Amino acid sequence: MADELSLESEFDIQTIRQQFPILDRQIGGKPLVYLDSAASSQKSDFVLDAMSNQARTAYSNVHRGLHTLANETTDAFEKARELVRSHLNAKSVDEVIFTKGATEAINLVASGLAETIKAGDEIMVSVMEHHSNIVPWHFLRERFGAVIKWIEVSEDGSLDMESFRTQLSQKTRIVAVTHMSNVLGTVPDVATIIKEAHDAGALVLLDGCQAAVHLEIDVQALDADFYVCSAHKMYGPTGIGALYGKLDILSAMRPYQGGGEMIDTVTRNGVTYNAPPHRFEAGTPAILEAVGFGAAVEWMQKYVTPDARAYKKAVYERLAEGVRGINGLTIHGTAEGKGPVLTFSIEGTHPHDLAQILDRYGVAIRAGNHCAQPLMSHLKVSATARASVGIYNTLEEADMFVQALEKARAMLLA
Structure with missing residues (x-):
């Protein structure tokens, strides 16, 4: 297994x-600025060592084996579940389901x-949602007659709480909102949303x-019914994420898929289902990815300190301050x-062109609609450019980004 994390008394970039x-x-001969x-x-x-070492030294399928490798792999898999539980502060590991990612969750x-939705029931989502938190609810609109209600976004990108309150009603069955926008960075007042939604049933x-x-994150303090996340946003591998759900709600839900592990008994005439979380984990899971997910959480619990968050905020502020002086930038x-x-547009340029030129300077950003077309429509743009900060970014990299962006703008508007 991976070496124990070394102790550090202070954040050091x-x-x-x-x-x-x-x-x-x-x-292209330039240092990578990711x-x-x-x-x-x-x-x-x-994270990489945890996955590699698991595969090299103690790999087998999980849960049903009786030999040493199966037991060791099961222990590592379930340790990862416990690490995710602790990161979310769920009450029990039975409330943590491994999925392919937040989309599947x-x-x-x-x-x-x-099965609880009937025609006319309302599902509330916000205009700033990722498509993954829009399209599944459209399925319920198409198939069961649910009505989607949209929570509007204010001019500064904050969630319009008045829009939420005026549309919340006894017909509302589900409120599905982001805890932080992938485009705007907005952190809505989810604690208030949850309380008022619960009061409405x-x-x-x-x-x-x-x-x-x-x-x-503290799902118990928030009183969230469901919470989803993806490992690859959390310094972990792709192909795995987690769904937190309150145990009583999960226990009343039908399985999402059928197969191995999610059953209790199978006969010619019927089937009974396993208890959560295994009820929702049909088939052989992403074992090594789960180990990597757990390692990423363990790493974050050590290194994502208040000092690290403060430094990350300072890098963002350096980015934002640096671009404010660029003509035509919003x-x-x-x-x-x-x-x-940091999501932005520059008048007279296309975000894709900006991203391609920045890449020549070693700077990697994202350009497009960011899987948020309703939000793009609200912003009256077809696409935007986005620079997003990780724990490993530096103040110097922020300056390099601004310099490269100024050069890209000059090239495109020459």
Whole structure:
């Protein structure tokens, strides 16, 4: 297994960076400046070693074997579940389901709640949601006659709480909102949303893909019914994420898929289902990815300190301050308390062109609609550019980004 994490008394950006081998790369002869962590974050040696060592020394299928390798692999798999539980502060590991990612987690919830939805029932989502937290609810609209209600976004990118309150009603069955916008960085007042939704008799799902890496999460304190996240946003591997759900709700939901592990008994005439979480984990799981997920959480619990968060915020502020002087540039999302995501447009340029030119200078950003077309329509743009900060980014990299962006703008508007 991976070596134990070394103890560090203070945050040191160079100590962090040395643990991410990909940061030594050069792109076109320029040092890599990776500002695309909101799409997918890089992985530390601790995570890579945990996965590799598991595969090399103690790999088998989980849960049903009786031999040593099966038992060791099961222990590692379930240790990862416990680490995710602790990161979210769920009450029990039985409330933590491994999924392919947040997308599958939301689809699982939508499918599991489908039988409770009848024509005219309302599902509330916000305009700033990722498509993964929109499309599964459209399935319930198409198939069961649910009505989707949209929570509007204010001019600064904050969630319009008045829009939420005026539309919340006794017909509301589900409120599905982001805990941090992947485009605007906005952190809505989810605690108030949950309380008021519960008072109206509705369930609440939080999309925590961005928040789970930037904020301290406590699903019990929030009283969330469901919470989803993806490992690859949390310095872990792709292909795995987690769904938290309150145990009583999960126990009443039908399985999302059928197969091995999720059953109790199978006969010619019927089937009974396993208890959560295994009820929702049909088939052989992503074992090594789960080990990597657990290692990423363990790494974060050590290194994502208040000092690290403060430094990450300072890097974002350096980015934002640096671009404010660029003619024709608009920052999308300036709500107070937002996360370290800088989304912007430059008049007379296309975000794709900006991203391609920045790549020549070694700077990696994201360009497009960021799987948020309703939000793009609200912003009256077809696409935007986005620079997102990870724990490994430096103040110097922020300056390099601004310099490269100024050169890109000059080239495109020459």
